Amino acid sequence: MSETTAALNIEGLVVRYGDRDVLRGLGLSVARGEIYGLLGPNGAGKTTLIRTICGRVRPVSGRVIVAGHAPGRTALRQIGLVPQEIALYTHLTVRENLEVFGRLSGMGAASTQAAIEWACAAANLTSRLNDRIDILSGGWKRRVNIAAAILHRPALLILDEPTVGVDVDARNGLHEVIQQLSQTGMAVLLATHDLDQAETICNSVGFLRAGVVAPQGRPRELIAEAFGSQKEVILELRQLPSPDRVVVLERAGFSAFNGGLGWVMLGQANERTVAELSASLEQAGIEAREVRLRGPGLDRLFVHLSRATRMEGAR
Numbered sequence: 001m002s003e004t005t006a007a008l009n010i011e012g013l014v015v016r017y018g019d020r021d022v023l024r025g026l027g028l029s030v031a032r033g034e035i036y037g038l039l040g041p042n043g044a045g046k047t048t049l050i051r052t053i054c055g056r057v058r059p060v061s062g063r064v065i066v067a068g069h070a071p072g073r074t075a076l077r078q079i080g081l082v083p084q085e086i087a088l089y090t091h092l093t094v095r096e097n098l099e100v101f102g103r104l105s106g107m108g109a110a111s112t113q114a115a116i117e118w119a120c121a122a123a124n125l126t127s128r129l130n131d132r133i134d135i136l137s138g139g140w141k142r143r144v145n146i147a148a149a150i151l152h153r154p155a156l157l158i159l160d161e162p163t164v165g166v167d168v169d170a171r172n173g174l175h176e177v178i179q180q181l182s183q184t185g186m187a188v189l190l191a192t193h194d195l196d197q198a199e200t201i202c203n204s205v206g207f208l209r210a211g212v213v214a215p216q217g218r219p220r221e222l223i224a225e226a227f228g229s230q231k232e233v234i235l236e237l238r239q240l241p242s243p244d245r246v247v248v249l250e251r252a253g254f255s256a257f258n259g260g261l262g263w264v265m266l267g268q269a270n271e272r273t274v275a276e277l278s279a280s281l282e283q284a285g286i287e288a289r290e291v292r293l294r295g296p297g298l299d300r301l302f303v304h305l306s307r308a309t310r311m312e313g314a315r
């Protein structure tokens, strides 16, 4: 991807805290209109990367180009940042908050009003413009934060964990907003722990581990590369298995989730092998409420990569 088409282009980025390199030659690109999911375990460096893109952390080496601009005021004007913490004046209305943000970013009164109308329409927030922040739910407050971040129509919108602590409806509403924004040509960099979210709305994802983003690509392609035609067999039990039945399940390659009521196995499976498996489990006294097959998702890939990183670290 050329720098002119990319909203964000990073090459060879090295960031050091003290004598420790947190980012070690990281590269990534986000095209205009693309939603890029930045994934990685706690402490991998997602916030550090975001702070570096926003010019708040100075890298030891490497380049960060935002919409064709090297770090500086022009590059910053191309970025909208929605931080993890909600930073709003709770006793003011949505409109009053956005007026403050507009003024802070140097807009005149008339252009601020026009920007507020546009940003609130984009964030599906128009109906709440005159409500005070302190009566809004967490999901609505996040929309206000998004509206504040896009007032100046940035080329790149960065969201740091935008759906933490919001309910399913609010999460779906935020997904809609993010997708609509990307359709206007805005690039979105979404740092998230929510793998289901990443798989649902991101065109590309990248795993930040050991200071670089690898692998990165389209979710379906990364999953296919890692697992080929393997499937997950999901087993939902009626009751918690006794210790001897746990042994049977583990020997068959299953591992537990949902406190032991759910079990999952990855392997070459199809409808016929699932039917055979169900019969043999039943013989062992393991009664399943449901056995189903599904393609592995990003959650499985994340576990797979985290394990690989730990093994590389142990070497």
Ligand SMILES: Nc1ncnc2c1ncn2[C@@H]1O[C@H](COP(=O)(O)OP(=O)(O)OP(=O)(O)O)[C@@H](O)[C@H]1O
Binding pocket: 017, 018, 022, 040, 041, 042, 043, 044, 045, 046, 047, 048, 049
């Ligand atoms: N200002 C700092 N000085 C020294 N070390 C820091 C500083 N900020 C972060 N770190 C360390 O750098 C590493 C990366 O931290 P960072 O907050 O970027 O990770 P993260 O991926 O955003 O984590 P999380 O998902 O938990 O928010 C961590 O080991 C952290 O302790």
